[in-house]
Amino acid sequence: MAFVAIYTVGRLKHPYDHSASRQFFSVGNDVFRQAIKSGHMIDAFSSDGISLPKEANKGEGAPILTLTVWKNLESLYRFTYSGHHKQALKDRGKWMESYKEKHLSYVIWWTEKQSDVSWEEAFKRYDYYIQNGPTPTAFDFKHAFDQYGELLFIK
Numbered sequence: 001m002a003f004v005a006i007y008t009v010g011r012l013k014h015p016y017d018h019s020a021s022r023q024f025f026s027v028g029n030d031v032f033r034q035a036i037k038s039g040h041m042i043d044a045f046s047s048d049g050i051s052l053p054k055e056a057n058k059g060e061g062a063p064i065l066t067l068t069v070w071k072n073l074e075s076l077y078r079f080t081y082s083g084h085h086k087q088a089l090k091d092r093g094k095w096m097e098s099y100k101e102k103h104l105s106y107v108i109w110w111t112e113k114q115s116d117v118s119w120e121e122a123f124k125r126y127d128y129y130i131q132n133g134p135t136p137t138a139f140d141f142k143h144a145f146d147q148y149g150e151l152l153f154i155k
Helices: 019-038 073-080 083-095 119-132
Strands: 003-011 041-044 063-070 106-111
Touching: 003 073, 003 119, 019 041, 019 073, 019 083, 063 073, 073 083, 106 119
Parallel strands: none
Antiparallel strands: 003 063, 003 106, 041 063
């Protein structure tokens, strides 16, 4: 059985102790609780103590990284665009720094083993996508692939 992993990267507009950042973390906790309750997210990785890649260090605000593993792509997609997460995406301009140039905010990939997912692997997949565009190795929702490497339209 294949699983799907997603790595997200962004930057806060304000310092951690700013009221907008505190609101972001409060909303983020609600989103995380909803992800757990969904029964479809099967793992989440802490970013505490990791060495940040260069793209996470660009900009003024503090980097915000997430890495999670999901049962399948469809459940990840449904979660992303519904509930608390959908609202957080609508409100992200209040909390997250905008980028002057085009910015890849997430990358998705399939994995056979949950144990193969790591921060190092996430950074490699992100870099791969930037260099090669979407392929079965690293993709986004607009250019998705199924676990066999076939193009997939998600709705």
